[in-house]
Amino acid sequence: MIKASLRFVWLAVLAVVAVQAQAEGTVKIVDQYGIGSLLLKVVKDQKLIEKHGAKEGLPIDVQWNTLSGGAAVNDTLLSGAADVATIGIGPLLTIWDRTRDRQDFRAIAALGAVPVYLVSNNPRIKNIKDIGEQDRIAVVSVAVSQQGRLLQMASAKAYGDAEYARLDRLEVSMPHADATTAMLAGSSLIDLHFSNAPYQYQELENPKIHKVLSSIDILGGPSTGSVAAASAKWRSDNPKTYAAVRAALADAAKLVETDRAQAAAIYIRQDGSKLSPAFVEKILGDSEVSFSTVPQNTLQLGTFLHKVGVIRHEPKSWRDYFFNDDPSLKGS
Structure with a gap:
């Protein structure tokens, strides 16, 4: 009887381990239309998550979808229909505020400072x-x-x-x-x-x-408009996949910085845009536009939303609503 009970417990443990193992290597990503999330479009086009997974011996199945609007995207995150999603700083602060001590959604990385x-x-x-x-x-x-x-x-x-x-x-x-x-x-x-x-x-x-x-x-100056966000649970359950996403975004930022023509072609291809490459390149070359995974000038909006009562928790630092993967980053 005791042996049977121990065997049952052991099988249960193996089942949990199997589920966790299956979770690693799959990521569902929801993007939005527009140049503000260009880094994710580069990641998709160049299969950068898959490449980083392969380096670690982990095949990663990346599933993509595109929606319009922060509200719809937040819903996909909350429902579990997406693991990672493009959202604006405003929607990020809302979902961070409402899921603290639960799913705990935060930003993985900034996607760039593109003015609106x-x-x-x-x-x-x-x-x-x-x-x-x-x-x-x-x-x-x-x-x-x-x-x-x-x-x-x-x-x-x-x-x-x-x-x-x-x-x-x-x-x-x-x-x-x-x-x-x-x-x-x-x-x-x-x-x-x-x-x-x-x-x-x-x-x-x-x-x-x-x-x-x-x-x-x-x-009062340039600011990060969009981020890639995920839940703390997905991050902890999928450390290798999460690391591949972060590394892929960093690679995408380097590509946009060094090859504007290729970045423009990728945007047109991934968004199905009819704009000319020259027009998109001109936007990417605008002095007001930059692409970095480090957040810039985001806390101000969080302070305001708390002051007027839109969010209950006041962020004291940008690190409150970003995962603290690199303590050396000098964001804002």
């Missing part, structure tokens, strides 16, 4: 205070997207913290590609679009569209 612009085709609108009840602002996810959070920050600066959500009711949820088409066509549905790259650059090619505000204006 609020643009308008209405000549009446010169600054945020010109936006009125008759106007409509396209964002990928009302209030909760990266652009939505930045607009709240801009509203607080213009009208005071109590009015941070003043413009939320004027927002319309719309994918960036659809909003760009509407703006260029002069549609009556929207007259502003809080955009991202490459769409904002396409829009500004039209002389009837102008920039009202940028993330650089709101945050």
Whole structure:
């Protein structure tokens, strides 16, 4: 009887070990459209996760999906449909705040500092205070997207913290590609679009569209816009796969830095873009654009979101919502 019980326990242990072993070597990644997550597109195109796994003797099955908007991406992370995902700093702070001491979602790495612009085709609108009840602002996810959070920050600066959500009711949820088409066509549905790259650059090619505000204006300088995020549990259960993801992102950053033409070609290929290589290369060469896995100027948004009550826990450092894999990194 005792031997049978011990055998049962041993089989149970083996089953747990087998499940853990099966977990290593598979990663489900959800990306978003746009140049802001170029590093992940390079990782996918060049099969960099698979290459780093192979170096460690671990075949890695990488499964990819692409969605539009931070809210949808957060849902995939929370449901377990994705292990790693591209999200903006605003959505990251929200999911970090709500899952502390549970799944504990944090950023693996920054994906770059690519500014986002609020643009308008209405000549009446010169600054945020010109936006009125008759106007409509396209964002990928009302209030909760990266652009939505930045607009709240801009509203607080213009009208005071109590009015941070003043413009939320004027927002319309719309994918960036659809909003760009509407703006260029002069549609009556929207007259502003809080955009991202490459769409904002396409829009500004039209002389009837102008920039009202940028993330650089709101945050006082360049800042990381998007990150790759995962849960602490997935990280601890899959240390080799996690390490391969981190190493792949670092390699992708080097490629973008050293070969702009190849990076542009990869973006066009992976996003199915019809933009010319020269146009994309021009964006990548913009002095406001950079790609680094080290976070830049992110804490300010977290401090604001806590101050107005959007998140309950105040981050004291960028390391609170990033995994501390390299204590020597000098992020912000």
